[in-house]
Ligand SMILES: *[C@@H]1O[C@H](CO)[C@@H](O)[C@H](O)[C@H]1NC(C)=O
Ligand SMILES: *[C@@H]1O[C@H](CO)[C@@H](O)[C@H](O)[C@H]1NC(C)=O
Ligand SMILES: *[C@@H]1O[C@H](CO)[C@@H](O)[C@H](O)[C@H]1NC(C)=O
Ligand SMILES: *[C@@H]1O[C@H](CO)[C@@H](O)[C@H](O)[C@H]1NC(C)=O
């Protein structure tokens with residue numbers, strides 16, 4: 001009897017991947033679960049990160065469609081630090097030469113990429129390397145906070161930030177607010193979530209290259225050099241080119257055989273790690289139905305993700321640097337002897353979608369983004385809003 005149960009457990013998909021009720025406390029793995037309608041998700045204080053997101057696919061099987069680790073503890077142990085699901089801050093993406101100028105004063109921040117040539121995601125101890133505080137936790141929402149001291153990583157002034165996540169009817173919303181309390185400072189946040197809309201359970205591919213992507217407002221992108229630092233140029237994405245996701249939805253892998261994609265994500269890199277602009281030349285409410293800035297869909301699971309946001313740029317990364325050394329979570333992939341694929345994240349096995357402002361806008365005043373990227377005491381707060389809306393079919 002016992003051995004039959006064991007075999008069944010190995011071969012059958014797990015029927016319940018989540019804690020199934022709100023307790024007001026983190027679960028045994030240190031995760032804070034939220035419950036919406038048709039959706040549940042878990043978060044950890046480290047980086048205010050999303051750790052699991054569960055949706056039923058078109059066959060009614062629950063899938064965990066974000067990458068992460070099995071427990072809160074491991075986020076601090078892992079040395080590769082792929083920014084799984086966290087909030088990069090206080091300034092997301094890259095800062096050229098790890099320096100910027102505010103009111104004629106030059107600031108130098110700590111470099112952490114390309115042998116010290118630039119800063120990525122707020123420096124070696126950026127926000128997504130730190131534990132946030134849990135300041136509110138309900139059945140459907142959680143609010144994290146962080147106080148980033150004056151001078152940390154070289155940034156001027158203290159920043160106080162609140163990150164609220166809420167689940168609704170097949171939706172996951174995030175609202176990020178940050179206030180510069182003492183000095184003028186750059187602030188740009190994002191949500192750095194890695195998606196595989198099949199939960200790595202697709203028996204025909206463990207890659208995300210068959211996911212289709214539509215970026216309807218993104219006819220332009222930021223030009224970058226071989227280490228992904230913006231050059232200042234804004235490029236057009238001609239219809240039919242590798243970076244055209246605006247004219248119609250396209251599978252992410254469609255253009256991987258084209259010469260044009262070699263070096264598209266930096267020197268010696270084939271794929272995407274690009275910042276598209278979100279151009280909406282008319283008054284709009286970012287929440288309006290069908291005005292998504294991005295739509296990602298997997299035909300295999302039938303799961304479709306629409307991203308709505310108030311942000312004016314959008315980065316997509318096709319997991320070019322995943323190399324099969326990160327393990328899948330226990331809630332993903334295949335188990336047992338006839339497992340179709342190894343229990344790891346392969347190169348191109350995921351897609352990161354980052355709503356944000358124009359990358360390195362603090363070093364390109366000609367783009368006119370300073371009002372959206374530099375904040376000071378008494379001024380407007382930094383605000384980012386994003387809604388992830390799921391449909392299945
Ligand atoms: C939590 O929210 C879900 C979805 O709205 C609901 O089904 C469930 O009853 C709620 N549980 C508690 C303990 O409030
Ligand atoms: C914690 O998570 C890591 C990575 O997901 C896993 O390797 C480890 O076995 C887990 N530890 C426990 C005690 O569950
Ligand atoms: C890089 O930053 C340093 C220190 O702020 C500055 O002196 C230098 O001119 C900068 N170099 C370039 C190429 O911008
Ligand atoms: C994948 O699974 C489906 C449904 O079980 C099956 O019809 C199909 O033949 C499988 N494909 C492969 C390549 O194993």
Ligand SMILES: *[C@@H]1O[C@H](CO)[C@@H](O)[C@H](O)[C@H]1NC(C)=O
Nearest residue numbers: 209210251252253254255256
């Ligand atoms: C999956 O993607 C590959 C590579 O882009 C393509 O050749 C293949 O036709 C796609 N399969 C489906 C079912 O769309």
Ligand SMILES: *[C@@H]1O[C@H](CO)[C@@H](O)[C@H](O)[C@H]1NC(C)=O
Nearest residue numbers: 225226227263266267268269
């Ligand atoms: C690309 O690879 C070649 C050969 O390995 C190396 O010499 C070159 O520096 C690399 N370029 C970049 C931008 O990484």
